[in-house]
Amino acid sequence: MTPPALVLDGVTKVFDDGTRALDGVSLTVGRGELVTLVGPSGCGKTTALRVAAGLEPPTSGSVHLDADPAAVSFVFQDPTLLEWRTATANVALVPELRGVTRAERTERAHRALEDVGLGDALDKRPRQLSGGMRMRVSIARALVADPELALFDEPFGALDEITRLSLQTLLQGIFARRRFAGLFITHSVSEAVYLSDRVLVMGPGRVEAEVAVPFAHPRPPELRFTPEFAALAGDVSRLLERAGGEPTTASESSPSGVTTARGEPATASEGSPSGVTDARGDS
Missing domain, CATH: 3.40.50.300 (P-loop containing nucleotide triphosphate hydrolases)
Incomplete structure (x- = not known):
């Protein structure tokens, strides 16, 4: 890992x-x-x-x-955009608060918006954007500072x-x-x-x-x-x-590769899917 x-x-x-x-x-x-x-x-x-x-x-x-705590970004359930700001200005908000020059933060915001497919919406305000486009702006705002997390x-x-x-x-x-x-x-x-x-x-x-x-x-x-994909989703x-x-157990119907919360291996059943571990279950 x-x-x-x-x-x-x-x-x-x-x-x-x-x-x-x-x-x-x-x-x-x-x-x-x-x-x-x-x-x-x-x-x-x-x-x-x-x-x-x-x-x-x-x-x-x-x-x-x-x-670096400054390199941690958060994307919320709601886009939480400032309605009076353009898409560019919304994305540039964090660099602005960190004292980045106007020219540099605008360039970063444009790159981030282009990365999320909104290169043609740089000057639009949130009310002019669909729900999906607003969320794209939110993602661009989170990624504009190249977050570590x-x-x-x-x-x-x-x-x-x-x-x-x-x-x-x-x-x-x-x-x-x-x-x-x-x-x-x-x-x-x-x-x-x-x-x-x-x-x-x-x-x-x-x-x-x-x-x-x-x-x-x-x-x-x-x-x-x-x-x-369907098998793993299942x-x-x-x-x-x-x-x-009840906690998952390594029974004939359970996936293989099961370990307990203490990291101890549990018995895997024959022919069951792999790649699954149980964080709590007793074997």
Whole structure:
């Protein structure tokens, strides 16, 4: 595995009202690796992301960031664009706040917008852009500073399916070129498998299982229609079904390569899919 850019080590988060959002979550994101958290609503995915970003302090456990904090970008569920600014000015906001000269930040913003396919919308304001175009601006704003670590809080969840697939392909291409470390949140199994090097399946407050995704980058859109992709998405879906209940076990119906949260190998069944590890299950 590549050197880590981000490590959450035994992170627990309990809010003031007593809600235990995270319960001993441990995860690592390597440099040049995109890791996705997938799980049901309310399982703690966004809380984990906010703790990773430093927006929420952990109640216990630790967060290790091997990156310049100024080189960490966050893409929210909503594009959160400033309506009175053009696309260029929105993307240039972070370099502006960091004191970059007008000429340089404008050049950087133009390059970032061209990278997301908006080279012809440089001077348009958010109200002139579709939902998908607004999200492209948001992604360009996150990538304009060449981040070492990019955090994505379900950025495509509110988009229609066609736009969502298009932006998945766009982000996959950008990641293949730039290879920043990325932590991505989604409810979509297909999205998780298509984008990620590893998928972490969450249950309530905890990581239940890990699925390695073997497909090389860059990944063409038609990968989604292959039997191999469907089989891996099926593995993740089955793990999601179990995530809210009993821990996954290495039974005849479970995927192979299963390890417990302590890293101990569990017995793999004959003929079952590979690349899946169980973060909690007892063998």
